Structure formats: structure tokens, C-alpha cells
Amino acid sequence: MSSTAGQVIRCKAAVAWEAEKPLVIEEVEVAPPQVDEVRLKILYTALCHTDVFFWEAKGQNPLFPRIFGHEAGGIVESVGEGVKDLKPGDHVLPVFTGECKKCAHCKSEESNLCELLRINTDRGVMLSDGKSRFSINGKPIYHFLGTSSFSEYTVVHIGCVVKINPLAPLDKVCILSCGISTGLGATLNVAKPKKGSTVAIFGLGAVGLAAAEGARISGASRIIGVDLHPNRFELAHKFGVTELVNPKDHKKPIQEVIAEMTDGGVDRSVECTGNVDAMISAFECVHDGWGLAVIVGVPRQDAVFKTNPVNFLNGRTLKGTFFGNYKPRSDLPSVVEQYMNKELEVEKFITHKVPFSDINKAFEYMLRGEGLRCVIRMVDE
Amino acid sequence: MSSTAGQVIKCKAAVAWEAGKPLVIEEVEVAPPQANEVRVKILFTSLCHTDVYFWEAKGQTPLFPRIFGHEAGGIVESVGEGVTDLKLGDHVLPVFTGECKECRHCKSEESNMCDLLRINTDRGVMLNDGKTRFSINGKPIYHFVGTSTFSEYTVIHVGCLAKINPAAPLDKVCVLSCGISTGLGATLNVAKPKKGQSVAVFGLGAVGLAAAEGARIAGASRIIGVDLNPARFEEAKKFGVTEFVNPKDHDKPVQEVLAEMTDGGVDRAVECTGSIQAMISAFECVHDGWGVAVLVGVPSKDDAFKTHPMNLLNERTLKGTFFGNYKPRTDIPGVVEKYMNKELELEKFITHSVPFSEINKAFDLMLHGKSIRCIITMGA
Numbered sequence: 001m002s003s004t005a006g007q008v009i010r011c012k013a014a015v016a017w018e019a020e021k022p023l024v025i026e027e028v029e030v031a032p033p034q035v036d037e038v039r040l041k042i043l044y045t046a047l048c049h050t051d052v053f054f055w056e057a058k059g060q061n062p063l064f065p066r067i068f069g070h071e072a073g074g075i076v077e078s079v080g081e082g083v084k085d086l087k088p089g090d091h092v093l094p095v096f097t098g099e100c101k102k103c104a105h106c107k108s109e110e111s112n113l114c115e116l117l118r119i120n121t122d123r124g125v126m127l128s129d130g131k132s133r134f135s136i137n138g139k140p141i142y143h144f145l146g147t148s149s150f151s152e153y154t155v156v157h158i159g160c161v162v163k164i165n166p167l168a169p170l171d172k173v174c175i176l177s178c179g180i181s182t183g184l185g186a187t188l189n190v191a192k193p194k195k196g197s198t199v200a201i202f203g204l205g206a207v208g209l210a211a212a213e214g215a216r217i218s219g220a221s222r223i224i225g226v227d228l229h230p231n232r233f234e235l236a237h238k239f240g241v242t243e244l245v246n247p248k249d250h251k252k253p254i255q256e257v258i259a260e261m262t263d264g265g266v267d268r269s270v271e272c273t274g275n276v277d278a279m280i281s282a283f284e285c286v287h288d289g290w291g292l293a294v295i296v297g298v299p300r301q302d303a304v305f306k307t308n309p310v311n312f313l314n315g316r317t318l319k320g321t322f323f324g325n326y327k328p329r330s331d332l333p334s335v336v337e338q339y340m341n342k343e344l345e346v347e348k349f350i351t352h353k354v355p356f357s358d359i360n361k362a363f364e365y366m367l368r369g370e371g372l373r374c375v376i377r378m379v380d381e
Numbered sequence: 382m383s384s385t386a387g388q389v390i391k392c393k394a395a396v397a398w399e400a401g402k403p404l405v406i407e408e409v410e411v412a413p414p415q416a417n418e419v420r421v422k423i424l425f426t427s428l429c430h431t432d433v434y435f436w437e438a439k440g441q442t443p444l445f446p447r448i449f450g451h452e453a454g455g456i457v458e459s460v461g462e463g464v465t466d467l468k469l470g471d472h473v474l475p476v477f478t479g480e481c482k483e484c485r486h487c488k489s490e491e492s493n494m495c496d497l498l499r500i501n502t503d504r505g506v507m508l509n510d511g512k513t514r515f516s517i518n519g520k521p522i523y524h525f526v527g528t529s530t531f532s533e534y535t536v537i538h539v540g541c542l543a544k545i546n547p548a549a550p551l552d553k554v555c556v557l558s559c560g561i562s563t564g565l566g567a568t569l570n571v572a573k574p575k576k577g578q579s580v581a582v583f584g585l586g587a588v589g590l591a592a593a594e595g596a597r598i599a600g601a602s603r604i605i606g607v608d609l610n611p612a613r614f615e616e617a618k619k620f621g622v623t624e625f626v627n628p629k630d631h632d633k634p635v636q637e638v639l640a641e642m643t644d645g646g647v648d649r650a651v652e653c654t655g656s657i658q659a660m661i662s663a664f665e666c667v668h669d670g671w672g673v674a675v676l677v678g679v680p681s682k683d684d685a686f687k688t689h690p691m692n693l694l695n696e697r698t699l700k701g702t703f704f705g706n707y708k709p710r711t712d713i714p715g716v717v718e719k720y721m722n723k724e725l726e727l728e729k730f731i732t733h734s735v736p737f738s739e740i741n742k743a744f745d746l747m748l749h750g751k752s753i754r755c756i757i758t759m760g761a
Binding site for chain 2: 104105108110111112113276279288289290295296298299303304305306307308309310311312313314315316317318319320321322325
């Protein structure tokens, strides 16, 4: 056991006191882990758009003060009662959606939507006692997605912690705990393009480029990237994208443009924007008879997906996915291995690096649409 | 070779002269088959709702006079040039959608939507020369979906004929050339329920009952039939349906009712009505994480299918199917074998039987919702 086991740890955390205000590096107290919980020392973390979305808290139930962050890599500091699968020193990725291994979803081969630990964006406390493990002068600071990785130490439910190869460089694989796996899995686990097939990717942010990377790994012959921002096209080629289409450049609907380019439609499409019109286009641009469209991007509350039902009757399939359909504890370690054996390339997603004290720069880059992933190092280099 | 090979055959056919009017048994001339065509002697045929729909011709491009009929069983009388896969005496099921075996769709494992021969409800002539093989006093009578089985003899493209086991009783297996296979395949080939899973079937007509039969064969533990007509439930029990839900009996949407009955949703749903509302309910009633909904029924209106995209993101799958995803020539003979080895039961679909001269009774029965399948016996 570490020397801090069982004790409160005082450390730095980036606290969001109010919606949309820069995070403030504060000294926080992190309570020891309770039953089925693990306390982690975070070494590297990255910003994902979902952090930004809930930090902006537009039209949601705002919960502040809060510690955001859910893409990270770290080391186990101590474990709570009942935890057998992890011990101090293990290298781990915390994940915003968990795997209890007992519910019907965890037992199903097909689902990763654990009943106990599936993503919950409203909850800001731990399940075992309904309280937060973070405080400043006794005042609670709320958790986010059960991870709160913008802190030197955090407490996470065992079901949300993935044990990985200790040789994997945490400053790289930390980004596998959300966005990259989401896109990669959407292609590899759900769209499953055959070697030589054609794939369209809607949205060329980190998730879309990860989906393209999945298509590249699968041996797709054409990977057509669709985005409204021409400045995203430059990076896309590194991820296997062979052609680029900007809907703004065409009068006719983009699904028709794509159908013309591909003799009737692509074999697979993966939608990574969250825009419902893009979802509809992604569905309608796949070939009849065998086409499959996979929806990844999270839509607005009032979105309505609409299409002519004949598009289903003539053999198109529509699926949605969550976190790339990866079961976090069962499947992520093998994604790390895909990186270790050089099948999957991760470095090209990391366009910026900042120290923890400059965490707000990561927000600025994302809000300006600059770069893909900014890795925040908690430790000094 | 048959004695009539190469000659025009004069025989009886039930001709629809006008939309919605009773068919008239006429003597027609049936020309010999051209390249890639086959002339078939029809022994048994049945009525499918698609025949009725195009006979009613409401709001479509009407094409009359026409010979309807596309569910049938027959024997090859003669073949045209280039036909090597079939010969005189072969037992066949004509199918309204074909398989050329050469296009991308035919070569794909996943598709049965042949580029050349997929269903075409507008066309009333043969592909080879753009003309019909039927005439009365030189006046053309149009084909329907390339089959036109309400005739003692018909001419069909070789790609639209499934060669089957000659020991199979044609008066039973004729129903496999459309509706029953459509529903059966929707379940067995597309929804693919695992043994012990729960399945909801929307619409308990022949197609829905065939989908239920598929779920029974697959070993589903619960088969929940959904229909607005309570009279259909009793019959449905013979097809494996274990519970019945009538949306009219509930205030809340039927997908919520089904979700409550099944601890979050059924594993599979198969939609066999063509109602947009039912399609949406069928999709939204499947369990998150693993549920699959399959749309079968053809919509009659232009309404859009609508759902909240979150229903997709929480890992539901939505598929559509056409003719049960069966490739007609490659797969239908295997379905006939399932009947022959008693895995699939067909007799229970056949509720009525009439001689050819009384073919209009079959229409009456269907229009009054009183039958599942009515077999029409030719040559009687």
C-alpha cells in the first residue's frame, strides 16, 4: 500500500466554479476510496468536447463547482474495500462509462451500456454514499462522469477503471479512454467495413478521424471525408482519408453527391458530428442492398431523425453506437495493444501539449477549432 | 420437348380489364418463350395483398388490361434460347423478384436486390423485347411483376424461377413464392433471434404470421403479436404467438407497453403492416444495447419514418428487408426443404381453396380480412 493509503490527500485540481469561466487551479482534499472505489494518481489527461459541452452548461442542469476531465491515464494509488482486480501501482485508464460485469448488458456480447455504470452526466457524486470525494475547506466539489481527471488525484468506481499494459506510454494512450476509441470502435466493431470497401466519414474532428483510422486499419479502398470546414482537410490525409467532400460546395444533397461518386452509394458510413441532418445524409448515402450507416455523434435534445422508410426496405441498415461498442474493462486493454504493436497510430491525434497550470489553453484551442487533442501533463517534465 | 414447344398456346387466364373490377376468365394466347425466358404451366396459385393493391390501382399509374398473380407453383412447359438451368417438367416457383447471378447485388452475400430483375411494379412487358407474351385477338394483355400467374400458362424470365424438389406438393409450397417467405426470412435471415429471446411481431396477416413462425422455429421464448384486430389472436397462437397486444386497448404508446412487458424492450421486432406508426413503434420497442428491429411492410403513403436519434445511439439497430432477404433461385429451394423435413409448417397458412373459375372469391375473402391464404387450383 502507498504511504497515503486511507488518508485524505491534498493536491491540485482545476476547478470550474461557474459555467464557461476559466478553470482555477486550487488545492483540494481528496478523500480515500470507499467500497468498490479506487483512488488514482492522474499523470496525463486530455480535453474532449464533452467536457467543454457540460462546462458551457447551456440549457442543462448546471452543477458547479465541478472537476471535469474524463480522458486520462494514471496509476492506482490505493483501493477501497472489496476491490480485488486492481492494486497500487497498476497503470490504468479511467473511463466515463463502466462495466460492472454482472448486469444483462455486461453479460450480453453486443452491449456496453452497463446498467449500473453507464454514462451519467447529471450525477456529481459517488454511488456508494451519494457524496463527493473532493472538497475545499469542507465544501464539496462535484465529480463529472465519475472520472474528474482534471485533478492530480481522483476517486473512481472500480467498474470504470481499465487496467492496461504498464509499458504503454500514458501520455499517448490516455486519449484512448474516450474520443479515439469511440470513433475507432464505431468503425471496427460496428460498421466493420470489409477490405477494399468504401467508407464515408461525416465530421473530421478527433472522433471522425479515429473512425477514418479504423477504416484505414480495415483496408478500406476509399475513405471519403465529409466536413463543412475546409481547414480540417489538411490533417485528414494522415488518417487514411482519400477524398474530401464539403457539402457547402454542392447544391444537391450530399448523399446524392456521394452516391454519384461511388456508383450508387458507399458500403459503410460513420457519422461523427451529432448534427441530425448529417445523420440522415450518412444513412441515405450508403448503397442499397448492403449499405450500413453507423451514428456516433450525440444529437441535440430536440433532434428528429427522418427518412423515407423505403430506404430501409431496399436493404440499408442503420445502427448507433456508444463508446465504439467497447466494453471498457474487457476491450480497452486490447486497443492499447493495437497501439503497442503499431497497428493503430495514436501520436498523430496529439497536436498540442500543455502543463496542468495551462489547462485553460486546451479549452481555447478546442473552442477555436484548432488541433485534435491537447494532452495536459500533471507531472512536471 | 413438349408438344406445344415453339407454338402459341391458347388457354384460360383471369384478366383484370379495369381497376377494382372482378377478374374475367378469358381465353388468351400465350406466345412461346424468347431468349432467357421460360413458359410455365401454373398448377396452383394464391392471392397476395400486393396483387389486390395494384388491382385497386388507387393513385398509381394504372396499367390495364392485366394478368395479376405472383404466388404460384408450376411445371416448365418449354424454355427459350439460352436457358440451360431449367427443362421441360421441372417443378418451379415463379418469384416476383429475380436473381441474374451476375450483378453486384447477386454477387453480394447480403443483398437480394438484383439490378436486372428486382421487383418492378410498373413494367407490364418482358425485358427482352419490351412486349407482352399475352394477347386476346392480337390485343396485348399486360404482365404483372414478371409472373402473371392467374393464367394456366405464363412466360417468365429464367432469373425469376426457383427450381424446387419435384416431390414437394405444389398446392402447399406455392405460398412460399412470396408472402410466407417474406415474413419467414425477415425473422430467420434478418432479425435472427437467438433461442430464448423475445420477439414482437407487428401485424398478424400472412406475412406477420410467417414472421412469427420464423421466431417459433428459431426457439424464441416469447412471441408477442401486435394487431389492431383482436379476431386475429386466436389464429396466431398456431404460429407460436404467446401473447397479444392491441394498441387500441392502451392509452400509452404501444412501444411503452411492450417495454414494460419485457423489462426494457424485446430483443427483436418485425414490422409487417406497412403503417409508419407501427414502424416507429417496432423500432422503439426493442431493448437498448442489443435490440434489432426489422421493417417488412411496404408503406402506402409518403410519410416519413421518424425517431429521436438517441434511440440509435443507445445501440438499437434498424434494418429493412425485401422478400425476406432470400435470393430467389439460390435460397428458395432450401425453404421448400425446410417444409419437406417438417421444420416449417405451411398447411396452417392455407385457410381456403377455390377452383380457378371462382378466383374472385379469393379477392372477396382477402378484402373482408377473412383468410390467410386462399389457394386457387388451375385447370378446375
